[in-house]
Amino acid sequence: MILGHIGARKGSKGVPGKNFRTLCGKPLIDWSLDQLFANARVGAVVVSTDDPAIYAHAVARGALDIGLRPAELATDTAPKWGVWQHALAASEPLYGPVSAFLDLDCTSPLRIPEDIDGALDKFEAEHPDMVMSVCEARKNPYFNLVEPDATGALQVSKPLPGGVWARQDAPVVYEHVGVVYVLAPAYLRQARTIYEGRVVPFVLPSERCHDIDTPYDFRLVEFLLTEQLNAGVRKV
Numbered sequence: 001m002i003l004g005h006i007g008a009r010k011g012s013k014g015v016p017g018k019n020f021r022t023l024c025g026k027p028l029i030d031w032s033l034d035q036l037f038a039n040a041r042v043g044a045v046v047v048s049t050d051d052p053a054i055y056a057h058a059v060a061r062g063a064l065d066i067g068l069r070p071a072e073l074a075t076d077t078a079p080k081w082g083v084w085q086h087a088l089a090a091s092e093p094l095y096g097p098v099s100a101f102l103d104l105d106c107t108s109p110l111r112i113p114e115d116i117d118g119a120l121d122k123f124e125a126e127h128p129d130m131v132m133s134v135c136e137a138r139k140n141p142y143f144n145l146v147e148p149d150a151t152g153a154l155q156v157s158k159p160l161p162g163g164v165w166a167r168q169d170a171p172v173v174y175e176h177v178g179v180v181y182v183l184a185p186a187y188l189r190q191a192r193t194i195y196e197g198r199v200v201p202f203v204l205p206s207e208r209c210h211d212i213d214t215p216y217d218f219r220l221v222e223f224l225l226t227e228q229l230n231a232g233v234r235k236v
């Protein structure tokens with residue numbers, strides 16, 4: 001059984017009330033929740049939250065009743081790994097053994113259903129420990145990401161011998177994006193951090209890879225989502 005998971009913390013410093021804020025006519029979380037409920041491969045859905053309103057909303061829609069997220073996992077600095085581990089451990093007694101743990105980040109509402117199926121297909125075909133959505137990085141640390149050295153002078157972040165003088169010559173670097181993750185339950189139970197095992201990239205077009213972390217991101221995603229809806233790329 002594939003368990004679909006969404007993590008939705010109450011407090012967001014960047015965009016207050018973010019996960020429940022209306023985006024193009026429905027709460028941000030519903031863009032992801034609707035995709036989990038609409039996917040026939042997903043056997044059960046669970047929402048991990050410390051927000052009673054989000055929790056009541058999710059359970060009323062059919063999400064598993066695992067209780068509110070423990071306070072120690074609801075801080076600004078709690079890694080997502082522990083949240084995922086808790087959600088898996090709390091769900092299995094209610095629903096039975098899980099064959100894949102599918103996470104959608106509600107801050108990435110530009111994903112389309114094909115992105116979820118593509119990540120699941122890759123997981124089922126290659127049996128990695130984890131599939132992680134990425135897009136080609138918009139800036140590259142071998143070429144046009146720079147940082148100040150001890151004297152305050154700018155240097156390329158990851159210099160190569162001889163330098164890299166054209167974007168096309170720089171090694172490929174990806175951005176980690178929260179569009180979709182698929183994890184092997186055994187790996188999630190036993191590892192302590194994300195990258196201990198074999199984590200493989202699922203490469204998506206950057207136009208669907210914008211996480212909402214700031215009010216500016218919210219406006220940008222609203223614009224891009226409206227474009228998707230108008231172009232018929234998605235129905236809901």
Ligand SMILES: CC(=O)N[C@H]1[C@H]([C@H](O)[C@H](O)CO)O[C@](O)(C(=O)O)C[C@@H]1O
Pocket residue numbers: 078079080081105176177178211213
């Ligand atoms: C699996 C994981 O590590 N998720 C982390 C994500 C991703 O790094 C980001 O969405 C990728 O773009 O970032 C946060 O939401 C953040 O911005 O504070 C914290 C969260 O724990």
